Amino acid sequence: MIVVKNLEKHYKIAKRDPGLRGAIKSLFHRKFETKKAVKKINMHINAGEMVGYIGANGAGKSTTIKMLTGILTPTSGEVKVNGIIPYENRQQNASHIGAVFGQRTQLFWDIPVRESYELLKHIYEIPQAQYEETLKEFVEVLHLEPLLGIPVRQLSLGQKMRCELAAAFLHRPKVVYLDEPTIGLDVAVKVRIRAFIKQMNARYGTTVLLTTHDMQDIEEICQRIIIIDDGSVIYDGSIQDIKSQFGDKRVIHFELEDAADSFVLPETLCDITEVLPKSDEEPHLVSLSFSNKHISGAEVIHTMMNHYSVADLTIADAKIETIVEEIYGRGMKKEVQHEEIH
Amino acid sequence: MLSRYVKLYYLFCKQNLKVMLEYRMDFLLGVLSVMLQQFAGIFFVKIVFDHIHALNGWTFYEILFIYGIAATGRSIHHIFFDNLWTLGWQYIRPGKFDRLLIRPINPLFHFIADRLQQDGFGQLFIGIIVISTAMPHLGISWGVLEFFILVVMIIASGFIFVAINLFFATLSFWMVDSLPIVWTIFNLSDFARYPLTIYHKGIRHFLTWIVPYGFTAFYPAAYFIKGSGFERMALLTPVVAIVSCIIAYWFWNRGLKAFTSTGS
Ligand SMILES: Nc1ncnc2c1ncn2[C@@H]1O[C@H](COP(=O)(O)OP(=O)(O)O)[C@@H](O)[C@H]1O
Ligand SMILES: [Mg+2]
Numbered sequence: 072m073i074v075v076k077n078l079e080k081h082y083k084i085a086k087r088d089p090g091l092r093g094a095i096k097s098l099f100h101r102k103f104e105t106k107k108a109v110k111k112i113n114m115h116i117n118a119g120e121m122v123g124y125i126g127a128n129g130a131g132k133s134t135t136i137k138m139l140t141g142i143l144t145p146t147s148g149e150v151k152v153n154g155i156i157p158y159e160n161r162q163q164n165a166s167h168i169g170a171v172f173g174q175r176t177q178l179f180w181d182i183p184v185r186e187s188y189e190l191l192k193h194i195y196e197i198p199q200a201q202y203e204e205t206l207k208e209f210v211e212v213l214h215l216e217p218l219l220g221i222p223v224r225q226l227s228l229g230q231k232m233r234c235e236l237a238a239a240f241l242h243r244p245k246v247v248y249l250d251e252p253t254i255g256l257d258v259a260v261k262v263r264i265r266a267f268i269k270q271m272n273a274r275y276g277t278t279v280l281l282t283t284h285d286m287q288d289i290e291e292i293c294q295r296i297i298i299i300d301d302g303s304v305i306y307d308g309s310i311q312d313i314k315s316q317f318g319d320k321r322v323i324h325f326e327l328e329d330a331a332d333s334f335v336l337p338e339t340l341c342d343i344t345e346v347l348p349k350s351d352e353e354p355h356l357v358s359l360s361f362s363n364k365h366i367s368g369a370e371v372i373h374t375m376m377n378h379y380s381v382a383d384l385t386i387a388d389a390k391i392e393t394i395v396e397e398i399y400g401r402g403m404k405k406e407v408q409h410e411e412i413h
Numbered sequence: 414m415l416s417r418y419v420k421l422y423y424l425f426c427k428q429n430l431k432v433m434l435e436y437r438m439d440f441l442l443g444v445l446s447v448m449l450q451q452f453a454g455i456f457f458v459k460i461v462f463d464h465i466h467a468l469n470g471w472t473f474y475e476i477l478f479i480y481g482i483a484a485t486g487r488s489i490h491h492i493f494f495d496n497l498w499t500l501g502w503q504y505i506r507p508g509k510f511d512r513l514l515i516r517p518i519n520p521l522f523h524f525i526a527d528r529l530q531q532d533g534f535g536q537l538f539i540g541i542i543v544i545s546t547a548m549p550h551l552g553i554s555w556g557v558l559e560f561f562i563l564v565v566m567i568i569a570s571g572f573i574f575v576a577i578n579l580f581f582a583t584l585s586f587w588m589v590d591s592l593p594i595v596w597t598i599f600n601l602s603d604f605a606r607y608p609l610t611i612y613h614k615g616i617r618h619f620l621t622w623i624v625p626y627g628f629t630a631f632y633p634a635a636y637f638i639k640g641s642g643f644e645r646m647a648l649l650t651p652v653v654a655i656v657s658c659i660i661a662y663w664f665w666n667r668g669l670k671a672f673t674s675t676g677s
Pocket of ligand 1: 082083084106107108126127128129130131132133134135675676
């Protein structure tokens with residue numbers, strides 16, 4: 072369904088020196104810097120698959136999706152979706168795909184939701200009977216009834232997102248791209264949206280490519296994940312595999328009384344645990360990663376308590392979050408890619 | 414294919430009209446303010462002609478007629494193509510333009526159909542009133558053929574406005590927002606509301622062959638003004654309209670290509 076070969080996207084960013092002088096100079100002599108947002112990625116997604124596409128902010132997820140939808144033309148490499156090259160036959164491709172882009176609405180801002188759907192019906196040339204049947208189903212699953220008469224601009228984020236989801240699936244597209252569809256939503260809405268996506272896939276065999284930072288989304292919806300880091304795919308495989316491959320991995324976050332900066336790993340832990348890079352959100356935490364085949368969590372905690380005064384600690388278990396954190400954090404790229412090759 | 418777009422346009426319009434009626438007050442105020450603006454312009458011409466009988470050989474009614482064609486042609490642009498102003502700051506910058514690219518219809522069509530501008534109706538009313546006032550004083554007899562030609566000329570005038578704005582709005586694909594440029598160029602059309610003969614030759618050529626605003630009012634009007642000496646030039650109006658639209662659409666497609674390769 073989706074075939075991607077050696078796909079690359081480089082952005083040219085105009086550089087200029089600060090201040091007025093820089094601005095004037097840049098008028099005559101522009102310097103460009105190339106940002107490689109996506110680097111030689113390959114993927115092959117079959118019809119009916121639901122794939123989680125994950126990576127840190129700026130990893131290149133949205134850029135990839137824009138190339139798959141035809142919004143962006145790649146710098147090199149090729150994409151085929153259902154046999155069509157999206158950026159060359161954009162309109163033809165558009166009738167077979169649906170998309171939701173985070174917080175940007177695809178609906179018509181000023182008109183009631185129902186009328187938005189009516190317009191989409193004509194734009195996508197959906198037969199009347201099919202349209203009625205689909206809408207009825209969506210209204211039930213997503214609880215849209217009370218929203219249909221309200222203009223999009225008056226909806227709350229959660230309400231809007233439910234309406235967006237319905238709009239993306241309304242014409243029964245073969246592929247749907249969801250770029251952070253659950254961002255900023257409360258749990259109840261997320262649950263509803265996940266149920267809807269799964270139902271669409273079960274009933275119509277819709278292929279789904281989903282990016283999200285919520286690992287719960289991934290665990291519930293996807294059978295397969297592709298992890299992208301700094302423009303390169305660093306993992307592509309089933310969630311099951313990654314769990315068994317890294318399932319023995321544990322991470323413990325310690326909050327120390329002393330400053331985290333002065334932390335030195337106790338000697339006995341040196342060979343079997345590893346200090347993960349500090350996260351930006353919680354710079355005061357020291358995170359240790361290890362395999363429970365080599366050392367037990369209790370032992371790690373014990374050793375740490377002997378050397379430092381620990382104020383608090385959290386043990387992250389082998390959930391997908393932890394594994395992904397591992398993969399990003401330790402730059403396991405080589406190891407994983409190596410695995411993939413044979 | 415064509416009938417599909419006609420139908421879609423009708424459906425977009427219907428929705429836009431509904432929104433318009435929802436804001437009835439805005440609608441009335443918009444129409445009124447545009448009418449007032451137009452009146453001010455006409456009033457100015459009237460005052461000038463209270464003191465002189467002819468301007469550079471043109472009578473009051475002839476000038477009024479040119480003015481009327483400009484207003485009516487411009488109203489076509491104003492009502493149906495007003496969204497062109499918003500390309501940079503409402504579509505491309507906020508990322509809303511992407512939405513148009515994942516729909517199975519022509520993105521330019523979608524972009525234009527997204528909005529109907531009620532204020533333009535004020536201009537249309539005024540234009541029609543002004544034209545009908547001036548018509549009997551031009552020294553020609555009005556038959557079916559003349560009316561037909563008049564309508565063609567006005568539509569051509571409208572599409573020249575559209576083509577010029579489309580051309581310069583398209584620059585938004587390369588720059589942050591081309592609105593200031595679009596605005597500056599659009600203001601040049603004010604010159605074209607008066608007989609081009611009152612201007613220096615350079616300006617006249619510029620408004621005829623470079624930015625062809627001359628064909629939005631003066632030349633088409635001259636067709637109906639006896640002894641104007643521009644009757645043959647006037648016949649070029651529809652040709653200029655078609656050529657301008659082709660150039661502007663070609664340029665738009667270039668812009669679109671640039672957009673899809675830079676993504677901003
Ligand atoms: N239009 C653009 N022009 C220049 N750089 C861009 C543009 N869009 C994205 N980038 C850069 O490309 C990289 C990947 O961005 P993106 O695909 O949006 O990542 P993600 O969706 O994974 O957060 C980032 O470093 C981002 O700053
Ligand atoms: Mg993104």
